[in-house]
Amino acid sequence: MRDRLPVGGKPLLLGLAGLGLALVLAIGPVLDAVAAADAIGVARDRLARAQAAAPVPVPLSAADDGALVAAFRARLEALAAEHIAVVDGAGLRADPDRPTLPRLSASLRGTAEGLHGLMLALETQGPLLVPEEAELTVERPADPDIGRATVLRLNLTVRGVLLPGPGPRSAAP
Template sequence: MPPSLAGRPLLLGLAGLVFVAALSLGPVLDALGAQDDIALARERLARAQAASAGPPSVPPLSAMDEAGLVAAFRARLDALAAERVAVVDGAGLQPDPARPTLPRLTASLRGSAEGLHGLLQALETGSPLIVPEEAEIGIERPADPEIGRATVMRLTLTVRGVLLPAPAVRTTP
């Protein structure tokens, strides 16, 4: 056999081995990719389980329309003021053109420093969740120790409410 023909079976065998290795490399790479996907899915599952094990989130103050939002805000303030030394003088709504679904709600309250502080704390921790955007407190009437009159404070409060979208109307064909 000539020397050039003697090496052909070896080259053919090596080419076959390279071909088989290339074919088997695809499934190996797929398996490694699947292993990464499984690890990522396990991480997401662990985060979801940790989130579900925590305390439930408190829903924000919300209503379907502006009048309902002001009424819900006023009712919440009245309920909290009744438990404390505080009085709600008024509550209103200021539309925000930049954020139409998050209008500003304003309120004016009077009471003792402790009563107003407790009311603010209850707003921020109770349900529905109401987080003050602005709060200004000042003295409405100073104390008069001669007649035993306590200091009356005024709180002007601005918070955000949430206007919920109208439910979709279903039509049956």
């Protein structure tokens, strides 16, 4: 004698089989999402450790106007020597709205490649200087007959940082 399922048992059995198949198909993406979340967590931890270990470049700063201009000029001279450019002048313009962040201006000459390298170094190497304004003009056009490159003039404005001086000292009794 054959065992027979009751009449209502076949649809129930098919329903359970379909539910089992759906569960098997759903578990794969869920497990993938859990693994991806774990990988993201590990990557975030690694990034946080790398950021904590990396030195944070500081902006160009000094205690007073004269020292700030001297530091700015020295930074430009060092970069100009590396990138075959010439610093023609550097100065400071006070900003009444932001007295601790004066504008530093400079005039430089060089080739397009040299001035590009200098600007990149200003923005990526410490002490950082972020250009606020930059005007590039042709100082002397190229002369292919004698192999002379175009000389460009860069008028640049950046912000410096004036460090606060020591606070007022209390008088000893």
